[in-house]
Amino acid sequence: MLSTIALDTQVLRPGLCTGCGACQGLCPYWGSVDGRTVCFFDCERTDGRCQRFCPRMPTDLDALRKQFFPEDTILPEIGPFRGLYLTRAADESIRAKAQHGGSMTALVELALKEGFLDAAVLTRSRGGLNPEGVLATTPEEVRACSGSSFQVPPTLAVLNQALKENKYHSIGVAGTPCKTLAVYKMKANPLPENDNHAGNIGMVFGLFCGWGLDWDGLNALAAKHADPAKVSHMDIPPSKYHSLELREDGETVSVNLDEVTPLVRSGCRYCADMTAEFADLSIGGARSADGWDVDKGWNQIIVRSEKGQQLLDLAREKGVLEFKDAMEGGLEKLKKASLGKKRTAVRNLRELTGRPDDLGYLNPNRELFQDL
Amino acid sequence: MTANAPGQVCLMQGNEAIVRGAVEAGINFAASYPGSPSSQVLGMLGKIARERGFYAEWSTNEVCALQACTGASLANGRALCVVKQNGLLCTADALHCAAQAGVKGGLVIVSSDDPSAHSSTNEFDSRWQAMSAGIPLLEPTTMQEAKDMIPYAFELSEKVGQLVLIRVTTRVCHGRGNVTLGPLPEKPRALERVREWDRMVCVSYMHGPALQKLESLRECFETSPCNHYEGPEAPKKLIIAGGTGRLYGQEALRRLGVDKETGFLSLGTLWPLPESYILKRLRSAEEVLILEEVDPFLERAVQALAGREGLRVKFLGRDNALPAVGELDPDVVTSAICALTGAALPEKKPTGELELPVREMSFCAGCPHRATFYLLKRAMRQEKHPGVVVGDIGCYFMAGQSAGQYAWQTCNCMGSGVNVAEGLGQLTNYGLDQKVVTMCGDSTFFHTILPGLVNATYHNANMLLIVLDNSATAMTGFQPHPGTGLTAMGDHVKPMDIPKILDAVGCKVEVADPFDVVEAEKTLRWMLDQPGMNVLIMRQPCATLMTKERSKKPVRVYVDQDVCIGDGCGCDKYCSRVWGCPGNTWDFKKNKALIDPVTCVGCGVCAKLCPSGAIKVEGGEEA
Ligand SMILES: Cc1cc2nc3c(=O)[nH]c(=O)nc-3n(C[C@H](O)[C@H](O)[C@H](O)COP(=O)(O)OP(=O)(O)OC[C@H]3O[C@@H](n4cnc5c(N)ncnc54)[C@H](O)[C@@H]3O)c2cc1C
Ligand SMILES: Cc1ncc(C[n+]2csc(CCOP(=O)(O)OP(=O)(O)O)c2C)c(N)n1
Ligand code: SF4
Ligand code: SF4
Ligand code: SF4
Ligand code: SF4
Numbered sequence: 001m002l003s004t005i006a007l008d009t010q011v012l013r014p015g016l017c018t019g020c021g022a023c024q025g026l027c028p029y030w031g032s033v034d035g036r037t038v039c040f041f042d043c044e045r046t047d048g049r050c051q052r053f054c055p056r057m058p059t060d061l062d063a064l065r066k067q068f069f070p071e072d073t074i075l076p077e078i079g080p081f082r083g084l085y086l087t088r089a090a091d092e093s094i095r096a097k098a099q100h101g102g103s104m105t106a107l108v109e110l111a112l113k114e115g116f117l118d119a120a121v122l123t124r125s126r127g128g129l130n131p132e133g134v135l136a137t138t139p140e141e142v143r144a145c146s147g148s149s150f151q152v153p154p155t156l157a158v159l160n161q162a163l164k165e166n167k168y169h170s171i172g173v174a175g176t177p178c179k180t181l182a183v184y185k186m187k188a189n190p191l192p193e194n195d196n197h198a199g200n201i202g203m204v205f206g207l208f209c210g211w212g213l214d215w216d217g218l219n220a221l222a223a224k225h226a227d228p229a230k231v232s233h234m235d236i237p238p239s240k241y242h243s244l245e246l247r248e249d250g251e252t253v254s255v256n257l258d259e260v261t262p263l264v265r266s267g268c269r270y271c272a273d274m275t276a277e278f279a280d281l282s283i284g285g286a287r288s289a290d291g292w293d294v295d296k297g298w299n300q301i302i303v304r305s306e307k308g309q310q311l312l313d314l315a316r317e318k319g320v321l322e323f324k325d326a327m328e329g330g331l332e333k334l335k336k337a338s339l340g341k342k343r344t345a346v347r348n349l350r351e352l353t354g355r356p357d358d359l360g361y362l363n364p365n366r367e368l369f370q371d372l
Numbered sequence: 373m374t375a376n377a378p379g380q381v382c383l384m385q386g387n388e389a390i391v392r393g394a395v396e397a398g399i400n401f402a403a404s405y406p407g408s409p410s411s412q413v414l415g416m417l418g419k420i421a422r423e424r425g426f427y428a429e430w431s432t433n434e435v436c437a438l439q440a441c442t443g444a445s446l447a448n449g450r451a452l453c454v455v456k457q458n459g460l461l462c463t464a465d466a467l468h469c470a471a472q473a474g475v476k477g478g479l480v481i482v483s484s485d486d487p488s489a490h491s492s493t494n495e496f497d498s499r500w501q502a503m504s505a506g507i508p509l510l511e512p513t514t515m516q517e518a519k520d521m522i523p524y525a526f527e528l529s530e531k532v533g534q535l536v537l538i539r540v541t542t543r544v545c546h547g548r549g550n551v552t553l554g555p556l557p558e559k560p561r562a563l564e565r566v567r568e569w570d571r572m573v574c575v576s577y578m579h580g581p582a583l584q585k586l587e588s589l590r591e592c593f594e595t596s597p598c599n600h601y602e603g604p605e606a607p608k609k610l611i612i613a614g615g616t617g618r619l620y621g622q623e624a625l626r627r628l629g630v631d632k633e634t635g636f637l638s639l640g641t642l643w644p645l646p647e648s649y650i651l652k653r654l655r656s657a658e659e660v661l662i663l664e665e666v667d668p669f670l671e672r673a674v675q676a677l678a679g680r681e682g683l684r685v686k687f688l689g690r691d692n693a694l695p696a697v698g699e700l701d702p703d704v705v706t707s708a709i710c711a712l713t714g715a716a717l718p719e720k721k722p723t724g725e726l727e728l729p730v731r732e733m734s735f736c737a738g739c740p741h742r743a744t745f746y747l748l749k750r751a752m753r754q755e756k757h758p759g760v761v762v763g764d765i766g767c768y769f770m771a772g773q774s775a776g777q778y779a780w781q782t783c784n785c786m787g788s789g790v791n792v793a794e795g796l797g798q799l800t801n802y803g804l805d806q807k808v809v810t811m812c813g814d815s816t817f818f819h820t821i822l823p824g825l826v827n828a829t830y831h832n833a834n835m836l837l838i839v840l841d842n843s844a845t846a847m848t849g850f851q852p853h854p855g856t857g858l859t860a861m862g863d864h865v866k867p868m869d870i871p872k873i874l875d876a877v878g879c880k881v882e883v884a885d886p887f888d889v890v891e892a893e894k895t896l897r898w899m900l901d902q903p904g905m906n907v908l909i910m911r912q913p914c915a916t917l918m919t920k921e922r923s924k925k926p927v928r929v930y931v932d933q934d935v936c937i938g939d940g941c942g943c944d945k946y947c948s949r950v951w952g953c954p955g956n957t958w959d960f961k962k963n964k965a966l967i968d969p970v971t972c973v974g975c976g977v978c979a980k981l982c983p984s985g986a987i988k989v990e991g992g993e994e995a
Contacts, residue, residue: 048941
């Protein structure tokens with residue numbers, strides 16, 4: 001099928017698009033406005049990078065992970081697994097601006113310094129509203145990207161452009177699970193005639209992700225509860241709090257989650273990955289017996305690859321990260337939460353296709369998902 | 373055109389013959405708004421107006437033109453109004469009122485129809501307007517008749533004090549033929565001061581007298597030199613032809629060898645019908661074929677006549693023997709005549725001509741409209757719900773096709789866009805959740821947009837009007853309009869300033885250059901977000917006007933084929949396939965883009981859009 005029509009009919013119209021940007025920055029046909037993926041004109045190619053990279057085009061996830069990760073490290077619930085850690089950045093100034101423990105910022109910074117990477121594609125969250133993808137090459141630029149935004153910008157468009165320029169040869173990427181999946185598709189399935197220098201992709205840092213929110217919807221919600229210009233941080237505390245927290249001028253404003261859930265991006269409803277299973281390291285908020293007030297300053301990290309392990313070990317060695325003991329049963333809790341997201345995705349996909357045996361883009365691995 | 377050489381034979385185009393006819397008629401006044409196929413007439417009249425002592429103008433629209441002619445007539449002037457089919461319909465109110473009021477100096481309207489709509493949006497038949505308004509109607513077939521009918525029409529008009537409509541068609545306007553010139557009057561008709569008790573008014577009690585004028589003309593038409601008959605005294609098979617069908621018919625009759633037994637009645641005076649003249653042949657006829665362009669106008673009238681007289685005649689025409697739509701041609705006329713006469717349909721010789729591939733019409737190379745519609749499509753696609761786009765008439769009518777990225781969903785007639793959009797724009801306050809955009813050219817802006825602009829601004833419709841200001845009435849051949857600072861007679865006058873007009877009306881106005889693609893897109897998107905009535909002027913002269921300018925500083929635009937991605941992923945022939953300038957072509961041997969240096973006018977826009985920077989611009993301003 002023609003590329004633009006394929007994505008339009010199989011991804012955009014059914015509401016599967018994640019807004020990751022993997023289809024963008026490649027050609028004049030695709031762009032994005034406020035998190036909405038836009039097709040400007042029709043492309044008449046029947047094969048192309050947009051189709052190949054899109055994380056919502058059918059993907060054999062099982063084959064993909066076996067291509068990059070030893071089979072014996074793969075856990076069915078959370079993917080490749082070499083260890084679970086509770087960490088935070090040792091540098092207080094990183095923690096002060098970070099989403100949780102600042103582990104992501106600290107690790108990316110370290111990876112740049114130590115030559116694991118020569119550039120990193122990150123997302124500047126801008127306090128949570130109107131984020132944008134950036135190519136960072138200095139510690140300052142990395143730190144400027146601390147903090148999460150629940151709006152999802154097409155950060156991978158920046159990656160595509162950086163790869164096209166071929167100026168950096170080991171480019172790191174941090175992103176939500178949809179984005180990291182797309183990055184692995186880029187690595188695994190380059191277009192023969194134009195690999196877009198996929199070999200220049202360096203390490204991949206995954207973020208845990210429950211869902212992202214509709215761009216305009218979140219802007220309106222923030223404006224309802226605060227002065228958007230003064231919002232510096234947003235987070236979702238554990239489910240028992242049932243809220244979204246906004247930090248406005250240092251004060252915390254709590255918004256009932258019932259106002260938030262209707263704003264969940266349609267594409268996120270079909271996402272079966274909570275822990276960013278395609279990554280060297282995946283980082284999320286900590287969950288421990290110490291409770292939210294402590295946890296919100298810590299991260300949990302899943303190490304998935306050898307390279308990820310090397311970087312984490314180096315961070316320990318250099319004192320860049322502080323570690324604490326993982327919670328008893330923490331892994332089991334994580335698996336349970338991850339499975340929960342997979343089940344929801346499968347249910348929603350069945351509803352979308354109208355057929356119990358049609359799981360849409362997950363069809364190539366139907367047997368892995370249908371009995372969850 | 374102005375030679376006083378009676379009897380001299382000249383090869384003339386139909387439009388030229390009309391001009392010559394007007395000069396021979398000694399007109400005092402001519403007014404027109406351009407429209408194919410008669411656009412050239414007023415241009416030529418404007419050039420000779422001073423020499424011949426009359427006034428000629430490109431009016432702002434056809435209503436202005438006809439009503440100005442009515443004014444000239446009141447002062448006993450001979451006035452010629454030239455319009456195309458759609459223009460005649462624009463004048464409907466003015467025409468019907470003038471027909472009730474009558475005229476003093478002769479007033480002749482030449483209305484040109486475009487069967488098969490070669491250079492129009494649609495087919496129309498002007499003749500119904502004559503029937504409806506109750507005015508006499510003539511139709512020439514040859515170039516000679518096209519000339520002769522003009523002075524003849526003026527005489528008729530003055531004889532009964534009524535307007536006369538002359539209907540012409542594309543083949544007459546653009547065809548060529550020999551014309552024997554007539555004498556020129558020494559000077560135009562003498563004007564007369566309008567006296568205190570002169571009256572030319574449209575009031576209901578003038579209806580009766582208007583009908584009487586028509587009746588008195590019927591008598592003239594019974595013996596008019598414009599009508600001819602050839603064939604047996606009492607034909608069984610009869611052809612009645614008005615307009616170009618006549619030539620095809622006469623030729624086919626001879627070719628089929630049935631010209632002796634078939635009656636052929638050619639009518640040049642079509643309304644009111646010369647009934648006795650027709651009945652003389654109709655009474656004996658068993659079968660009648662009517663040949664005419666566009667609608668079954670004569671067919672209906674002659675059918676009614678036959679019915680009234682109780683004749684049993686079988687009619688062939690647009691209802692059965694001829695296609696219901698489209699221009700007549702020798703083939704369809706021949707087969708209709710075979711149906712009438714029983715002659716065997718001659719086998720069609722293979723023409724040996726290559727069937728040319730049908731090529732969609734497109735904007736010229738370097739046309740500013742292409743850039744505007746490219747940007748509009750991008751802007752629309754960036755909207756949360758793609759907007760609705762309302763078209764209008766000008767070169768940009770082509771924007772409905774690939775040339776304009778299939779820009780619009782609806783298009784009516786000149787000046788309609790702003791009003792259709794106003795309707796939609798109002799509904800955006802009632803739940804219609806999309807942006808509303810329309811456009812018009814600068815000529816159309818003055819022609820019929822102004823009242824709609826006032827309406828939409830006054831009622832604060834949420835919409836965007838894009839004025840495609842290419843400093844030209846490009847579609848019909850660069851006639852002056854009020855924005856150009858030129859007149860038909862070659863005078864330089866103060867041009868109307870569109871932004872000032874818009875300011876005075878009170879809508880939001882921005883001006884952008886569509887060739888500055890990045891800035892223009894920003895302005896366009898910004899305007900789309902503004903509530904109320906917004907007008908964006910996209911200003912960049914028509915490519916044809918710029919060719920001269922650019923030839924002073926030649927620009928070479930070429931493709932570096934080593935850099936070009938061609939049909940590879942990352943481009944897929946963006947320049948030739950999406951942008952679509954005729955200058956952007958494809959090198960099938962190398963599978964790379966190519967610029968045709970002959971077609972390219974060097975606007976350089978494609979270079980701004982190429983994703984790989986393969987298109988280079990050399991010379992010109994940038995260098
Ligand atoms: C949409 C979204 C949903 C999330 N949901 C969960 C969840 O349910 N559970 C959980 O434990 N954690 C979730 N996270 C991750 C969490 O918010 C933190 O990013 C993570 O714990 C790392 O914290 P940190 O202090 O190390 O990050 P920091 O050091 O502050 O670094 C944050 C990094 O996140 C990246 N980033 C910010 N916004 C985005 C974005 N919109 N898209 C892609 N990358 C972005 C930046 O590039 C930056 O490098 C989510 C993150 C996002 C963006
Ligand atoms: C009532 C009427 N009169 C005349 C025409 C013939 N006509 C079609 S487009 C056009 C001129 C349009 O000029 P402009 O709006 O400036 O656009 P451009 O062609 O320059 O892009 C004319 C005179 C018509 N279609 N309808
Ligand atoms: S990425 Fe390639 S295939 Fe896809 S739209 Fe762009 S040019 Fe076409
Ligand atoms: S999911 Fe990503 S790659 Fe797929 S269409 Fe959406 S933005 Fe493009
Ligand atoms: S847009 Fe540029 S890269 Fe694409 S075909 Fe044309 S010249 Fe080549
Ligand atoms: S520069 Fe490009 S867009 Fe302009 S006329 Fe030449 S080929 Fe067409």
